[in-house]
Amino acid sequence: MSHASVHQHTEKDVSRLVEGRGSNQAVDNGPYNLQGRRHAVPQHRHVGARSMAPLILTHYTVVSALGKGLTETYQALRNRRSGLRLCDFEDVGITTYIGRVDDVEDMFVGGGSTSTELERFDCRNNRLALLGLQQDGFIQAAIEARERYGAHRVAVILGSSTSGILETEHAYCRRDPATGALPSSYLASHRYTHNMFSSAHFVRTYLGLRGPAMVISTACSSSAKAFATAARFIEAGFCDAAVVGGVDSLCLTILYGFASLELMSSGPCRPCDENRNGLTLGESAGFALLEKSEHAGRPGAVVLLGYGESCDGYHMSHPHPEGTGAIKAMQAALLRSALTPGDIDYIHLHGTATKANDSIEDTAVHSVFGSSTPCSSTKGWTGHTLGAAGITGAVIAAMCLTRSFVPGTLNTTRIDPSLSSHVLLENREQPVRRVLSNSFGFGGNNCSLIFGTI
């Protein structure tokens, strides 16, 4: 009988070491001695996080309105080419811009050499997921991990906020006029398209994986939190590796929903601009293969150093006015990675370009990092991809680390003078050792991730 039992944790509890607040005590971080990494405890109050062993992102990729895969994404960032366009999604009559991925309408999940088992997953969300899997050799990397560890030892942990709801929106337009019943074809496919587990179910089936699987759905922090859950699952011994990431695709619910909240800009979003007037919605799919460093370590590899999660406990759609939840998430990520604020070279902001969100994130970032750490939002390139924003930010962070590059903020002409953080407008070429990426969602759900290299 093969058991994946939960083994006893051996790392020291960092929270015990920070009792002497403000002291710079060294932390034993186990066998993972990261180059240039200062082993110091952040000087802030105990937020309940323990240090973690870094996990390698052995492969990663993303598809968004910027393009398919790492090269196209990097070129668009580097050349400051936005992926946003006037809304041309279905027959949506809202004056706004969107970050739509080309060609998804013409795809089909299944067919060709794939098994018929996959066809039932066909919907925009899973097409986008498939497009993501197909980039940068990700499928092959996942299959190799499956062969290396065994199918049961590789988890699939993805984030999504609306899954394949577009199928249900379409089905509601085709209800039986007499009975109100939904079309039978929809009823049969609901589990594989709209149900919240659909994307992980699809990816797991496609890759032939049999380990733990789930979809995290905490709105816009979903796919950032997928990293946290995967890290815990590897640490607990439930799996040896995990396909993490997320996918969210355009649908009527989010377009008309954000319009109803009056949070959507009529033009391309302008994060941190003094005249910013709302977000631009986008869609993306991204994946990372997360493994323990002793199995997959190689110099220069990108690693997850820490994660921090929190809630606002304040309002369903408005962040805590003082940013206390966001502060807590960033502090917890620093504590878990045993880094100080000064160790972070760049902050990838959630930066949605709504008045309140950017202002409150600025307050939070400034309170943890002061005004010298460079930060920027890439939403002017991709739009806000909601449940996939976390993985999109993670892949951009990985590109910053490997290509010595920091994106500025696109579409923004004058930074809001009331912001105190060091917001970059222009791109920079500079060595980057560690990046913190923020994702904050409805329901006041926050997650910060820290990436570095070994």
Added chain:
Amino acid sequence: MELYVNGIGTLGPGLAGWARSRAVLAGESPSCEATPMEPSASLLPPNEQRRSSESVRWAVHVAQEALEQAEADAREVTSVFASSDGETGVLDRLCTALAMPQRTISPTLFHHSVHNAASGYWGIATGSQQSSTVMACYDSSFCAALLEATAYVHADERPVLIVAYDLPPPPPLYAARPLRGGFAAALLLTRTPAPCNLAQLDLTLSNDLSEEATSMDDARLEALRRGNHAARSLPLLAAIARQCVTLVRLEYLEDQHVLIRVRPC
């Protein structure tokens, strides 16, 4: 790894509250198809009680019961919410509105449609800023949450609250996902013994499917278990109620079993 159960909340047909459920699950009282109790969810301010969905109130109701039983402070507790289908009542109204020519939806309806609505309302009601994860894994959603809660307790040592809930969807969606009953269960778990412990759990993940997953002897409870993912927790709750050493097997997708050694405290 050991875990301790400090508090349990339940709501379902004939299973309103842990005191009642414990007696039924231990075989001391007969199971009955009683009308499900309306959740009180008194922790929610009156305004939020009025605005929140039925499934949010079910989730908050059982979460509140588990925490009160354990005398735990919600502000110190990490939470893991599990729902296979989420806010189906809200989604029905949303998709109905989007099928009309003018596509007018209310902002409140929209932000209530997120899968983490219950988690968000729990945070607002308790003021808790601890991490809250919300997950979906179809019929294995409770199992996924149990693994996540175990991993959380292991990583952070904070008490972790699991809240699993799902209600039958409204008519048009019911045909797509015929969930039976309405069921919600909450368990407060800690890594070390607390002043009040209902059971000790030892959890492992197994690939060996040679033995059947644990089912319920009582036909009514077995129908509930099969019909609603949140009620997949019933074999575990029954083992805790019976207060004897039991090995519970829960199906995790089609590929694995979660084995839980339950010991009385």
